[in-house]
Amino acid sequence: MGAEPIQKVSIVISKGSLEGIYPGLIMANGARAEGIEANLFFTFFGLDAIHKKRHDHIKVATVGNPGMHLATLIGGLPGMSALATxxxxxxxxxxxxxxxxxxxxxxxxxxxxxxACKASVDMFGLDRxxxxxxxxxxITVGEFYEQAAGGQIIFT
Known part of the structure; x- marks a missing residue:
């Protein structure tokens, strides 16, 4: 007997870089394409993905990103983030x-x-x-859990 199919996913996006935001968006898009209910919860720097003034200016994180396979010194050089982006x-x-x-x-x-996460919105002095x-x-974290009830939670 096979496992029950996933009916709902709630995806937490907490990073404000291209490589931190795209995985959650791709997973949500794929879920919807498969008929799976999907919710995205943007918290901390992940809020940049839905911020009117910032969502068009998101960069690749080149410093402290082991996936870049660059020494921190090289990743920190002027223009490296722009080039990688x-x-x-x-x-x-x-x-x-x-x-x-x-x-x-x-x-x-x-x-x-x-x-959007209420605690992060308040912490950064943002509003609707x-x-x-x-x-x-x-919404609050408690409200997020209510939204996520009965489904899978994915943290990207």
Whole structure:
């Protein structure tokens, strides 16, 4: 007898870099394509993905990122983050992966829930007007758990 199929996923996006945001967006998009209910919970620097003034300026983290296979000294050189970001965006474009603002809108249009973490919003002095219109609400961790009930929680 096979395992029960996944019916719902709630994905936590906590990092504000390209490599921290895209995995959650790709997983949410894939879930919706498979008919799985999906909710995205943006917290800490992950809020940048839904922040009106920041979502178009997200970069690759080149310092302290072991996946870059660069010495910290090299990763910290001026222009390295911009170069790595340009290269990654070019490759993603070739693979038809949309830029973050477009991807967020596309995922919201599929019926996925997009939520901002109240504690992080308060900590950074933000409010509802700072976020893209696709954000359904600013919720507490307890409310997130209510949304996630009965499903899988994925932390990217």
């Amino acid at each position: 340009h290269m990654m965006e070019k490759k993603m474009s070739e693979l038809d992966i949309p830029p973050i603002p477009e991807f967020v809108e596309m995922i919201a249009d599929t019926g996925a829930g997009l939520y 007007d700072d976020f893209v219109e696709q954000v359904q609400d600013i």
